[in-house]
Amino acid sequence: MAVISRGFGARRRESDPRLPPGQYLTEDFPVLSAGPTPRIDLSEWRFDLRTESGEGASWSWDEFMDLPIEDVHTDIHCVTRWSKLGTSWRGVSLDTLVDAVETEASYAMAHSYGGYTTNIPLEDLLGGRAWVAFEFEGEPLDPEHGGPARLLVPHLYFWKSAKWVRGLTLMDDDEPGFWEQNGYNMHGDPWTEERYW
Amino acid sequence: MTVGGWRPARVVETVPATPSARILRLAVADWPGSLAGQHVDVRLTAEDGYQAVRSYSLGSYGSGETIELGVDEIPDGEVSPYLVRDVLPGDELEVKGPLGGYFVWQPGGVAPVQFIAGGSGVVPLMAMVRAATDAGAAASARLLYSTRRPENAIYREELSDGAGDRGVAVSWAYTRAAPAGWDGQVGRLDDERLREAVWPPSSAPIVYVCGPTGFVEHVADALVRLGHPPARIRTERFGGA
Numbered sequence: 186m187a188v189i190s191r192g193f194g195a196r197r198r199e200s201d202p203r204l205p206p207g208q209y210l211t212e213d214f215p216v217l218s219a220g221p222t223p224r225i226d227l228s229e230w231r232f233d234l235r236t237e238s239g240e241g242a243s244w245s246w247d248e249f250m251d252l253p254i255e256d257v258h259t260d261i262h263c264v265t266r267w268s269k270l271g272t273s274w275r276g277v278s279l280d281t282l283v284d285a286v287e288t289e290a291s292y293a294m295a296h297s298y299g300g301y302t303t304n305i306p307l308e309d310l311l312g313g314r315a316w317v318a319f320e321f322e323g324e325p326l327d328p329e330h331g332g333p334a335r336l337l338v339p340h341l342y343f344w345k346s347a348k349w350v351r352g353l354t355l356m357d358d359d360e361p362g363f364w365e366q367n368g369y370n371m372h373g374d375p376w377t378e379e380r381y382w
Numbered sequence: 383m384t385v386g387g388w389r390p391a392r393v394v395e396t397v398p399a400t401p402s403a404r405i406l407r408l409a410v411a412d413w414p415g416s417l418a419g420q421h422v423d424v425r426l427t428a429e430d431g432y433q434a435v436r437s438y439s440l441g442s443y444g445s446g447e448t449i450e451l452g453v454d455e456i457p458d459g460e461v462s463p464y465l466v467r468d469v470l471p472g473d474e475l476e477v478k479g480p481l482g483g484y485f486v487w488q489p490g491g492v493a494p495v496q497f498i499a500g501g502s503g504v505v506p507l508m509a510m511v512r513a514a515t516d517a518g519a520a521a522s523a524r525l526l527y528s529t530r531r532p533e534n535a536i537y538r539e540e541l542s543d544g545a546g547d548r549g550v551a552v553s554w555a556y557t558r559a560a561p562a563g564w565d566g567q568v569g570r571l572d573d574e575r576l577r578e579a580v581w582p583p584s585s586a587p588i589v590y591v592c593g594p595t596g597f598v599e600h601v602a603d604a605l606v607r608l609g610h611p612p613a614r615i616r617t618e619r620f621g622g623a
Contacts, residue, residue, distance in 0.1 A: 187427040194428030221602035367483035
């Protein structure tokens with residue numbers, strides 16, 4: 186039985202069925218990160234995919250741009266409770282990237298320029314549900330939002346969509362990444378409010 | 383850190399802090415205590431069951447069953463205007479926490495520590511300033527606090543009074559208007575001001591920066607440019623809504 190807060194509710198927002206429980210709508214694009222924004226030169230940018238057996242694939246920016254590019258329209262949900270509806274992105278599907286290697290792994294660790302990490306079950310990255318995105322609303326992705334490229338896993342809380350992504354390590358067993366070691370859930374489904382430990 | 387469920391909290395005191403901000407002291411039964419820099423989720427429930435939840439930084443730290451929030455009103459917000467204007471001692475709400483295991487300060491480190499606050503970003507840093515003072519570590523801690531005007535500074539009196547023998551040294555920066563007699567610059571924190579007020583990279587400080595996104599981006603970029611290793615800079619950005 187919830188505690189009633191006297192007089193609360195006068196400024197309530199309209200609810201929207203696209204909002205997961207406990208989320209509110211925002212029109213701007215808040216920035217949340219644990220340290221300074223890395224600035225990565227495109228000529229030095231690489232995306233490395235490493236499998237559980239140590240095999241790998243690697244792409245330079247130019248090679249990455251030659252991969253099939255998809256348009257993505259999606260809602261995004263941050264664990265700090267803002268959601269943003271109807272955002273537009275362009276990027277390369279994780280299906281395309283993982284197709285380049287042989288793997289039986291069940292989990293992935295995303296690694297970012299700047300040292301950030303986050304863990305994601307591989308099944309949440311495949312099947313047309315995740316991308317490495319480099320455009321937002323028709324523009325190159327801004328550095329403070331993770332440019333030149335970030336992971337985009339819109340069906341999970343947005344801390345899983347690692348900014349400044351530089352690669353994935355595929356793993357047989359799950360391991361906690363940065364925020365997962367600092368109090369956040371190992372999976373992060375917004376619809377079941379997998380926020381904290 | 384394991385987060386429990388929602389705990390009832392009773393407002394015991396509301397203190398005006400600035401023209402747009404208020405400090406709330408809440409009594410929380412069985413509060414497990416918090417580290418300096420952590421935050422809580424606050425849940426409000428209307429009489430018809432409608433609920434809204436937002437995160438607020440704790441200005442308090444440690445054990446005890448009274449916690450302190452500093453809330454700045456966002457004019458078109460849904461929750462902060464209620465907390466800043468409407469809520470009264472005796473009113474009830476719910477909190478979950480403490481939350482956050484990264485943007486925290488604990489005694490025992492050897493390096494000096496630098497706190498840099500913009501606006502209401504001072505709240506979690508105030509918890510750290512208090513913790514450093516209580517731990518006898520104030521001599522190795524500094525706070526640089528940037529506000530628009532003197533009257534916009536949350537905790538202004540405590541920070542001004544505490545800068546004596548055992549308190550954390552505080553440097554002020556004003557972006558719009560300075561107090562009478564101020565002989566420094568007025569405007570955005572520039573490299574020179576940061577060089578003056580911040581422990582130099584050669585003393586290898588850990589730096590905590592908290593404030594609005596634009597402020598944190600600007601300050602963190604400048605610190606990196608001045609030679610501070612990115613891995614020694616921890617940031618927390620305050621979003622809108």
